[in-house]
Every structure is written in structure tokens, then in C-alpha cells.
Amino acid sequence: MAAWNACNIPITQKLRASNKRMEMKFSATVACRDCALYQTAKVLGLETPDCSSLNRVVLRDHPVNKNEVLYREGDSFRYLYLVHSGSCISSATILGRKSQVMGFYLPGEIAGIENIGQSLCNHTTRVLEKGSVCQLDFLMLEETLKQDELIRVQSYLLGASAIHARQLQWERSLTGLQSAEQRVAAFLLNLAGRFQSHGFPADRFRLPMSREAIADYLGLAMETVIRTLKNLHNRKLISSQTKNIEILDGDALSDLIRS
Amino acid sequence: MAAWNACNIPITQKLRASNKRMEMKFSATVACRDCALYQTAKVLGLETPDCSSLNRVVLRDHPVNKNEVLYREGDSFRYLYLVHSGSCISSATILGRKSQVMGFYLPGEIAGIENIGQSLCNHTTRVLEKGSVCQLDFLMLEETLKQDELIRVQSYLLGASAIHARQLQWERSLTGLQSAEQRVAAFLLNLAGRFQSHGFPADRFRLPMSREAIADYLGLAMETVIRTLKNLHNRKLISSQTKNIEILDGDALSDLIRS
DNA sequence: ATGTAAATATGATCCAGATCAACAGTTGTC
DNA sequence: GACAACTGTTGATCTGGATCATATTTACAT
Numbered sequence: 001m002a003a004w005n006a007c008n009i010p011i012t013q014k015l016r017a018s019n020k021r022m023e024m025k026f027s028a029t030v031a032c033r034d035c036a037l038y039q040t041a042k043v044l045g046l047e048t049p050d051c052s053s054l055n056r057v058v059l060r061d062h063p064v065n066k067n068e069v070l071y072r073e074g075d076s077f078r079y080l081y082l083v084h085s086g087s088c089i090s091s092a093t094i095l096g097r098k099s100q101v102m103g104f105y106l107p108g109e110i111a112g113i114e115n116i117g118q119s120l121c122n123h124t125t126r127v128l129e130k131g132s133v134c135q136l137d138f139l140m141l142e143e144t145l146k147q148d149e150l151i152r153v154q155s156y157l158l159g160a161s162a163i164h165a166r167q168l169q170w171e172r173s174l175t176g177l178q179s180a181e182q183r184v185a186a187f188l189l190n191l192a193g194r195f196q197s198h199g200f201p202a203d204r205f206r207l208p209m210s211r212e213a214i215a216d217y218l219g220l221a222m223e224t225v226i227r228t229l230k231n232l233h234n235r236k237l238i239s240s241q242t243k244n245i246e247i248l249d250g251d252a253l254s255d256l257i258r259s
Numbered sequence: 260m261a262a263w264n265a266c267n268i269p270i271t272q273k274l275r276a277s278n279k280r281m282e283m284k285f286s287a288t289v290a291c292r293d294c295a296l297y298q299t300a301k302v303l304g305l306e307t308p309d310c311s312s313l314n315r316v317v318l319r320d321h322p323v324n325k326n327e328v329l330y331r332e333g334d335s336f337r338y339l340y341l342v343h344s345g346s347c348i349s350s351a352t353i354l355g356r357k358s359q360v361m362g363f364y365l366p367g368e369i370a371g372i373e374n375i376g377q378s379l380c381n382h383t384t385r386v387l388e389k390g391s392v393c394q395l396d397f398l399m400l401e402e403t404l405k406q407d408e409l410i411r412v413q414s415y416l417l418g419a420s421a422i423h424a425r426q427l428q429w430e431r432s433l434t435g436l437q438s439a440e441q442r443v444a445a446f447l448l449n450l451a452g453r454f455q456s457h458g459f460p461a462d463r464f465r466l467p468m469s470r471e472a473i474a475d476y477l478g479l480a481m482e483t484v485i486r487t488l489k490n491l492h493n494r495k496l497i498s499s500q501t502k503n504i505e506i507l508d509g510d511a512l513s514d515l516i517r518s
Numbered sequence: 519a520t521g522t523a524a525a526t527a528t529g530a531t532c533c534a535g536a537t538c539a540a541c542a543g544t545t546g547t548c
Numbered sequence: 549g550a551c552a553a554c555t556g557t558t559g560a561t562c563t564g565g566a567t568c569a570t571a572t573t574t575a576c577a578t
Contacts, residue, residue: 094432095445096517102431114428117421122428151406154413158420162376165424169373169381172361172431173353175478178566180535186354211556219434221536226557242544242556258355437536439565470526480566485527501526501574 057144059135068127070111077115078139083107086131087208090114090123099124101216103171104209106191107131108198112138114168116161128208174218177257183218184228185253188238192247203247318394327386329370336374337398342366345390346467349373349382358383360475362430363468365450366390367457371397373427375420387467433477436516442477443487444512447497451506462506 061084064070070081073092081088088105102123105111111125111133145153170190177183196202207214215222229240237253239246247253320343323329329340332351340347347364361382364370370392374380404412429449436442455461466473474481488499496512498505506512 092428092432094429095436096513097435100432100435102428114424117417117424122425151410151413154410154417158376158413158417161417161420161424165373165376165420165427166381168424168427168431169351169361170353171434172427173351173359175430175434176356176359176475177354178478178534210554216435219437222555223537223557224535227535230557254355437564469524481525482527482567483565486565489527 057137057141059137061132062135063130063132064127065130066127068130070125070127070133071115071121071123073121073124075121077112077118077121078137079112080136080138081105081111081125082134082136083109083111084132084134086127086129086133088125089128089209089213090125092123101213103167103217104128104213106194106198106208107200109194110160113160113164116157116164128213180218180220180224180228181231182257183220184214184225184232185237185256187214187218188245188247189250189253189257191245192250203250205245207243207245318396320391321394322389322391323386324389325386327389329384329386329392330374330380330382332380332383334380336371336377336380337396338371339395339397340364340370340384341393341395342368342370343391343393345386345388345392347384348387348468348472349384351382360472362426362476363387363472365453365457365467366459368453369419372419372423375416375423387472439477439479439483439487440490441516441518442479443473443484443491444496444515446473446477447504447506448509448512448516450504451509462509464504466502466504 064086070088071077071079083105085107087107088111089101090103090105090111091099091101093099094102103114105125112121114123115121141153142150174183174186177186191205191207192202195205209217211225212222214220215225218225220228229238232238232253233240237247237249237256239248323345329347330336330338342364344366346366347370348360349362349364349370350358350360352358353361362373364384370384371380373382400412401409433442433445436445450464450466451461454464468476470484471481473479474484477484479487488497491497491512492499496506496508496515498507
């Protein structure tokens, strides 16, 4: 199963703190063993010695560039994308308005999962930071499968879409948070948890998305996001250097949300 | 299939308009042929001549009283409830905060569907207006089914949870609506659409939930909801008499959301 | 009917956050 | 390496909606 080996490409990045330069490495590549698509493949029973089933339905480690569109609203649904490195943003035009950011896919997460059970894509998903994805041909998968495998696959997908529903429900609960500070804090903690669940440090990560995208996602103005981050930084709850975030006092952040 | 017959219990209700009394009837009972659980039963292949499979897993037309709890957060997931008449409210304690209203179930909709794919209930659902529900034993259903029926059932549930996910996604997009007016307008139009899709008039319905619940649901203060409804009423976009809503200019409401 | 509790409504005040504007810093390109 | 274009940052102003206080209406039980 060589194609599933880890391919850790650390993202090196220079940032200026006060006057002196310092180098920080925020690894943002998921080891294949930890990735959700690997779990998917395992559950689907595709982890056979010869990988023949898998070869037919998976396009592995496909490089993607910034702003590349994985799928567009209205496309017929066919592929799932395991984000191997880099990250994606998904948006939709809901309620007849301008496109709104609906969510982000971090390394280790499956883009396209929100389309399961539907014939058309209802989101547009594009690459935020260049990286690589594994593409799984969902339609061909279903055709390839033997009858007795189908039950297992569908059971699994029920679970997978439940995971997505849980995140959706979390996002839905943002509506109930009235203050900008609470929303930003919840956002950071959610990201931290997702990074952690894919094997990355929870307290130190790079924001893949722009301030504008965060603002749209949280239903705030970009300036408010910036000021809130700065405020949390000044109060030493986080350290925020443009896209680099360090969570200094996670408990305090949690308390913010609760109050 | 006698138990699936319609049982229309019109909710008669007095309301005072200006100085004179007038009687209005807002029927809020779904005809069984139109109800989602009937569709469910049909798709699940339970519509056999003798109904034996169905009898084993469905408790029909069970009366429920106001404030009765159908299921509670943390309960193990077992039943789906088709709301036959009356309505339900579901809430959850997310992000460690006080309970927040997550949604409503109108006649014809399936309470508990958000638990599909999970072992525990993550919402608490209680009856808003007394009525009756059909209770489907989800666990027993799975045990009862023959192997070859299981595929069809799971395919169906994939679709059913996708419907729920679509509503969740709609709710999630409320976060992007900045003004109270837009949120209230979106809420009313969403309700109207759901009533219509279950065979009720879209432009005239009774709000099953309190102003407080609406406010919580939309992330607004109760006073704001009241004032916004009154404002829309004054501008003749709706007619709002406590719980009785009439949509006078749906297009204008849609425009509000878009702007 | 009638009393009581709950739900709904309205008024007054105040502040968080939107908006507008100007500027700095960063990234990518030729 | 210099320019252009995007992204992020800061300041000043103003308003929508939260909050608190209080009144009125409706729902329900007796």
C-alpha cells in the first residue's frame, strides 16, 4: 500500500515578530495512515493486498493549485476529495444572496462529503493553499462493488454524513452566539480540535483562510475579526501573527463561549 | 391501511382583529397519504397487504400533550416520530452553553431524523402544541428486515438524512444574514415552504412556537422579533396577529433577504 | 365567567459592531 | 527588483439591536 505512505511536506514560513525574524514550521500535511480517506478505504473493504479495487476508483496524491476549483455548485456529484495537504474553502449561494462561505476542509478531511445523498453539488469548493488531494470516484465505486459490499459502504456513508452533519450543527449553533468574541473563540477552538483530530498540534496552527473568509463564515465584518483577534492577542489568550495562531489559554477561550 | 387514513382535526381559534371578533381555522393536521412517514413506509417496502412488518415497528397515532418530551439529549437513539398533528421544538446544549433552539418539526415532518447514524440523541425534542405522532421503532425495524430489504432501507435513510442536512444548511446560512428583518423574513418563508410541502396553504398559517423560541432560533432578542414582525405588518408585507401569520407579499419578503 | 400566570407588546437607553476611509504590509509577476 | 494587486490593519462615526423596565393581552384552569 505504498501510495498511502506519509509524504510530509512541511510548510516553512517566515514571519516577523517585533524586530527579529524567526522561522516557524507549521506542518500541514496529514500522514496517510491518519487520513479520513484511508479510513474510508479501510471501512469500504478496499484494503485488499493487490489494491485493484482501490486503483480503479482513486486518483492518488493529485497536486492542486491555489484557487483551483474541485467542484462547482450545480455540477453533478461524482467525486470525493481527501485533502492530503493544503486546504479548501467551500461556499454556496443560499437564500438567493451573494455567495457565502459555508466551511473549510483541512488536511485529513473529505471535501465533497456534503453532497452525499444528492445528485448535484450544492457547494463550490476551491483550493485555499496549494497541496494535494486524493480523488475518489464515488460513482465508479458504487458500480465496482459487489452486492454484499454495498451494505457496508452505505452503512459507512451514513456514518460519514453524520460526521458532516455534526459539524454543520456546530456551525448552525454559531447563530446563537451573540458576541463577535464568542464566535471567533468558538471558531479557533473548532479549528484546533479538527487539527488535533488529524494528528496536528491543537495549540499552534496556521490559518489557511483570509480574514475576509473568516468574517463571512462567522457572519461578522472583516474589521471586527481583525480587532477581536488583536484583542485576544493583547489579553494573552492567543498569539496572533497574521495567519499564525497559537492558543495560549484554551480554557479561557472556552469560558468566553460559555458566558 | 386504515390507520393511515386522514384524521383532520382543525384547530379552531378565536382572534380579535381591531374591535370585532372573527373566527379563523388553521388546519394543522397532515393527511396520512401526504405524510413523510407514510412515504418512509412505502419506500421501506412495508406497505404489504397484511401490514405485519409495519405493525411490529409502528405505534400509530399516539396522542401527545404539550411539553411532553419525545426524546432527550443523551438518550440512546431508537425511535423516529412522524408528527401527525401538533408540532415539536428541538433544542440542544451546544458549545457548553444554555440550551439553544435548534429547530422545529411541523406536521408531516419526522422528528428524530437528526439522530440517524448516531447511537445517542443529541437533541431534546418536546411537544409545542398537543397532537398526535406515529412512532417508528428504528432498532426493531433493522432487526425485522430481511437482508435484501436492508439495502433499500439504508438508501432511503441516506436520502432522508440528506433532506435534514439541507434544512440544517439552510439554518446554518442564517448566520450570514446580518439584519433582524432578513432573518425573520427568511424564517417566515422557510416555514411557509415547509407548510406548503406538506399540503397546507403557504400564505396563511399559525406559528406553533413562542416569540422567545423564534428569537432563540434566529439568534435575536425576543423584543426584536416582536418589533420586526410588527414592522413587516405595518408595511403590509405580512399580517401578524400574535401566532397567526398571513404572508401578503412573499416577493417583497424574498427581496428583503436578497438585498 | 373570572382570576392568574404566561406570553406578548412597547418605551427608553446604550453599546457592540457595521461602515467608511485611509494606510501599511504582503504576494505575486514581468 | 519594482510595480501592481491583493490582504491586512487602524481610526472615526453612527446605527441596529440588546437590555432593562413596565404595561397589556392571551391562555388556561377552576
